[in-house]
Amino acid sequence: MILLTLWSVSAALVPGSTISYAPERTSTILKWKSGSIKIAISGSLLKPGANMKADSDAAGAINRSLATWAKAAGIVFQESVTEKQNVSPSGNMGDGVSLITIAQTPENLLLFSKNPQEAAATTRVFFDRKGFISEADIVLNPYQQFSTDGTFGTFDLESTLTHEIGHLLGLDHSPVLSATMHDNYGKNGVFGLQNFGSRTLAEIDISAIRAKYGSDSGDATECCGAISGKALVSKGIGAKGVQVWAEDSDSGKLFGEGSTRADGSFRFDGLPAGDYTVYAQQVGKLKSAFSAQEIGNVEVESGDASPLIKRLVANVSDVELQYLGFNGQLSELAVPLNAGRSYTLYLGGKNIDKDQISIRFSSPFLTHSKKTISNVNFGDDITVVSFEVRVDPLTPIGEYSLFAESKDGRRSVIVGGIAVRSFSNPFSIFTLSDN
Ligand SMILES: [Zn+2]
16 A cells, blocks of 8 residues: 555654653763662553553563663663552652553643643653662553554554663663664554564664663673764864764664764764774755765774774765655654565655665665666655665664765765564565575
8 A cells, every 4th residue: 555645754653752850951871870770560550441452461561671671781670569650759859669650640640641642651760960860750651552462553562661661771862763762653553564663672772771781791792892983074173963873884784873072072882892884974954064974994892992083074965865764654763674575665855856866775785776766746845766675685683774875976864764673564565585
């Protein structure tokens, strides 16, 4: 089913969650002092009311979402069940109990409105002046519908909780579309798919949590190293607020993303040992001075910070990629694809024309056929092309970038817009053979 007229970002999306910090958020790095964290599950979640689809496996979803983070980093959760139902009121201190609740009490309902575009959940984090978290309460929005079986029009409970537990651990939102910590995620049904993408962590979520808590001691990967670098406008002058990201040099998988500070410096922590390619682009500005470009290659070793300093090349690009899509829809969500299949993707933004740009991937596992690119009319405010992408059968699960290159070699990138996942996206054109 292709609905070419269905062009809607806002209708397809609702915020996954909001996060409130009490007391006021400073620039402090938030984390728990100890990696051993007590979590109290409200009985309201184990005997949920009408806003949880009947026969949902709420207990399983809670356990799995906690285990997902515990497996990624040096964290141990101690779960218990409590009769408590209410979020702690905002203030300097909570009640010391980190609660996960869905109870429809007046205190919890105050956090939300009945607007269906409202967040799926809110996490309220309490911390001290040093940034050490003492309590974090997760409240699932009692006005929203949840399920664990992918029912369209409901939020996936496990995806929602996995995102909120990231906040509970001190993580902020990520601008990368395929990150579990991205601030929007759809209800089940966007792109005609069940939305299980946030049940698992993207590599950049794993790097972010390992930067705070280290890796799990039983983990075989050589973790963790870092890249510390600086992007310059000219000698001695930093390039401020430029998006930078790090990909595995061989697979093209995304492992780190951020933006440069006022002096042009940036840092990626929590990286497994390996070879990385680092890129930069100025985003959100048409005719930006720095179109996407490679900063350099670095080898990262466990325990070290590998340095990288580069003067950016000023090159203005007219092309700006903003949205990716699939199944006749464009959105600000990542596109979940399966290895070994071929799909028709949509790419929307400014000055995107099949005769003026070529589509490229940094990963050797992703390819497209030039013959398949065509312009698509989605209205006056946006230019869109569609094309066929082939995902090699051996593509590792992970997040990948896609870029458009104009004839003069200038590039715009959607960082981590493609998510290769194990849950099924059946809307493929065909299945690729293994040989
Ligand atoms: Zn959030």
